[in-house]
Amino acid sequence: MRITMSAIKVNVLLVLLFTLVFNWPIFLHFYHALSRLDHVKVGFVLSIPLVLLAALNLVFLPFSIKYLLKPFFSLLILLGSLASYAMLKYGIVFDQNMVQNVVETNAGEASSYLNASVLTWFMLTGVMPTLCLLLLKIEYPTRWYKGVGLRLGGMGLSALLIFAVGALYYQDYASVGRNNHTMAKEIVPANYVAGIFKYVKTSFFTPAMPFLALGTDAVVAAEGHSKPTLMFLVVGETARSKNYSLNGYEKHTNAFTDQEPGLISFSHVRSCGTATAVSVPCMFSNMTRREYDENRARHQDGLLDVLQHGGVGVLWKENDGGCKGVCDRVPTLVVEPKEHPELCKGDSCYDAVLLKDLDQQIAGMKPGNKLVAFHLMGSHGPTYFRRYPASERAFVPDCPRSDIENCTNEELVNTYDNTIRYTDKVIGQLIATLKGLEQDYNVGLIYLSDHGESLGAMGLYLHGTPYKFAPDDQTVVPMLTWMAPRSAQEDGLNLDCLKQEAQAKRFSQDNLFHSVLGIMNVKTSAYDGALDLFKPCRRGV
Structure with a gap:
């Protein structure tokens, strides 16, 4: 009834x-x-x-x-x-x-x-x-x-x-x-x-906006360079600056890069958003966070497009579920878990998978200056324990579960720190790959995370808090640069100067677009030298 x-x-x-x-x-x-x-x-x-x-x-x-x-x-x-x-x-x-x-x-x-x-x-x-x-x-x-x-x-x-x-x-x-x-x-x-x-x-329901071609006047200025440039641009996921031992964190989370000559950590870097869907399109656009408009970003060229306009070979390697539109017009390789069972479980792969066949892929790119972008799975939660293999459980006890609110704070932070350490290992391996190619290229690497993460402070977990209310845990992100000493010298880059800048000044994802154009020697009207973090330390620029 x-x-x-x-x-x-x-x-x-x-x-x-x-x-x-x-x-x-x-x-x-x-x-x-x-x-x-x-x-x-x-x-x-x-x-x-x-x-x-x-x-x-x-x-x-x-x-x-x-x-x-x-x-x-x-x-x-x-x-x-x-x-x-x-x-x-x-x-x-x-x-x-x-x-x-x-x-x-x-x-x-x-x-x-x-x-x-x-x-x-x-x-x-x-x-x-x-x-x-x-x-x-x-x-x-x-x-x-x-x-x-x-x-x-x-x-x-x-x-x-x-x-x-x-x-x-x-x-x-x-x-x-x-x-x-x-x-x-x-x-x-x-x-x-x-x-x-x-x-x-x-x-x-937003009125259609015509697509804006940006940086079509771009050219590579290769004067004074005996070799083309090969740059790795590593886009991190959910990493926060405070958990980097390079930035003073008490745990040794940067065990694979902290003794690397030429590696510099920028200790004060702000993200554009608190979620991948906002931060990634924003950091690859020529807009600053304050002026960023998502609809406009979708209807204009981004950093990778401008590099292509200038003749730079570009390749995007994806391990995080999508590039949010920034790689739509450039060659892209998406990791297929079923093709790498030794590095993947279910739909998720460890970031080391991005190094598979890398030498051959670089060789297959167009001659000249090249940029390979890697989109990491990084520290994506709440299943942090799935981001690193069992052999990389450096900090224990960890939290092998998705209902992270039921873990102790020590377990949760240990698990997260293991993801940071594993990302550092992958970055170390990428640097080793670049060193092996130094005979043919001037080589360098930039790493920048999209946003940070909350781990229980103020009752917050994960990320995505509206920016004006978000804690530093979600908006202060790690950024690393590495340049081979000979490559830096040929490019006129003073690494001691850059290290001082990295510690003394504040930067943000606003700097990425112009800094990459600058370090790749791309001349274009879309470039703003005031936002190029390398410029103050480059001779003759």
Whole structure:
């Protein structure tokens, strides 16, 4: 026998589900903020759930109509369940960029987030309430005007309650809101619905923009160079600067490169975003972070295109699920896990796979100056333990599971540090490859991570926090350069000067575009010498 319930009562239950279950993270945030205050009004504290109940009731009632209620709220419940888990466990804040990050996550990455905890939460708070809603027999008013009247009455009472609380405690809400800016993005379902709306609008309903060819005047100035240049550009994933022993970290995470002559670590580098979908297109564009526009970046040439315009041979090697558009117009090799069973497990491969057949691939590129870009899997979470082989478990105990919130902090940090150390090993191997080719090329390497990672500090895990709220853990990234001494000398680059610059000055991903053009000796109107971090240390430039 099916249970029968009126549409208004169903709406009340939905409001209670979203308020008391899916919005539990914002209550925790609210009361954490209040616990830091010296004086708190009891009435203000008690009003918080009432305001949220009233606000959700005000928003939900217009959608509690026949033929719309069940499909609309079923989708909202399923998404709300996943969003609330991510917020509760990882401190993730949903906005347009986070929605984009989720949409552009491939199947292999998505599977790394699956574990018993999330599946249990999703079944209990998402699937079961949705099934109950679908099986429920809902009674609607027999006259349309009665239904409209009931909804308008409920909305009016909700608005009146919000107005009354605002009149009494407006200053209290304003004060807490000013000091906790992310709260506005933590209300379920408003946060992910707004994020989805903005993402869809930007991605599918933005007026078409003509493609802008950039740097078509580029040429390679090879005067004074006895050999062509071969540069490795290594794009890191989810590495943060503070965990580099080269930058003062107490663990020996740079065991393979810290004694390498010519290697320089830049200790103060900011990312363009807090997620790959933002940072990678931004760092390969000629735009700075402050002026960066995603739609514009998709419709103009990037760094690799400009290099090609100048006659530089370019190759992109992919091990991280996609280049986010920056390699669309250059030769690209995507790692296929099934072709390298010794270095791959399932859909994920260790970054050492990028060295496979590298010498032959370089030989097969067009003659002259060459740049090979490597997109690493790096420290991609939450399954950090899958980024390094068992032989590279230098820091133990580690955390061999995806529900990282259930690991101790020591285990979690050890696992993450193992990924940093393994990346360092791969960079050391790439440098060794370059040394073997030094007879034929002037060789060098640049490594730059796309963004950092939170490992539990301030209750945050992973990355993707809106940039203006993001901690340094997510925005301060490692950057390394290595030049063979003879190559640096031929290029007029003073490595001692560059080392001093790396320690004394602050840089960002804004510098990558122009620095690579500069070190590759590409002359073009798209180049801005003020953003070339090598320029102050190059003779005659």
